[in-house]
Amino acid sequence: MIQTKDYSISKKEYTKIVLYKRLKKSWWLYLLMFSLGIFYSQKFGEDSFSTFFTIFAFSYPFLIFISIYFWTNSKGHKPLFSETNLSFDNEHLYFKRNGNETKLNPKSIQKVISNTEYWLLYISKGQFIYIPKNIFNSKEDYRTFLALIKTE
Missing domain, CATH: 2.30.29.30 (Pleckstrin-homology domain (PH domain)/Phosphotyrosine-binding domain (PTB))
Structure with a gap:
């Protein structure tokens, strides 16, 4: 034997691995959201849908990364x-x-x-x-x- x-494994390393795997799997979704955010940003403030969608499109990747960070650092993973x-x-x-x-x-x-x-x-x-x-x-x-x- x-x-x-x-x-x-450190919390930092585990979070880095999970974030990398998520980005590698869903990169196209983040690119799509960013592109749609740019498209709707031209109409920002004109109507409520364009305003909401612009804010959502630009904040979506950050919200996902923040949720993954808190999930990987939760007590359940101790x-x-x-x-x-x-x-x-x-x-x-x-x-x-x-x-x-x-x-x-x-x-x-x-x-x-x-x-x-x-x-x-x-x-x-x-x-x-x-x-x-x-x-x-x-x-x-x-x-x-x-x-x-x-x-x-």
Whole structure:
């Protein structure tokens, strides 16, 4: 069994990941709202619909980002930010957090997204496990983990 260093994700990093994923998925909607805001801004003040829609179109992206910020920093996500220990063998990943251990079969990982500093292991469409790349004690442990999750 291979042990890694303990790690945790900060609220700032988690918020950044969620905001980036949202922006990547819905960039076209924000561009559309901005474009419509510019279009209706020419009629701003002439009628109540144009005034409302202009204000709404320009404030919509900011309202979404603010709501995501407060959602990611809510008390319900507090366990995500606690210290986690990852250990693994040739068949399973074991996560220890707050005295609880979770066993994960690598076959249940639907998608792996690799970043320069971390991996996101998706176990369902909207649920991922954050694993930083600097938690391994040796290059051999790192390669074994890569083979286990079958990436790169």
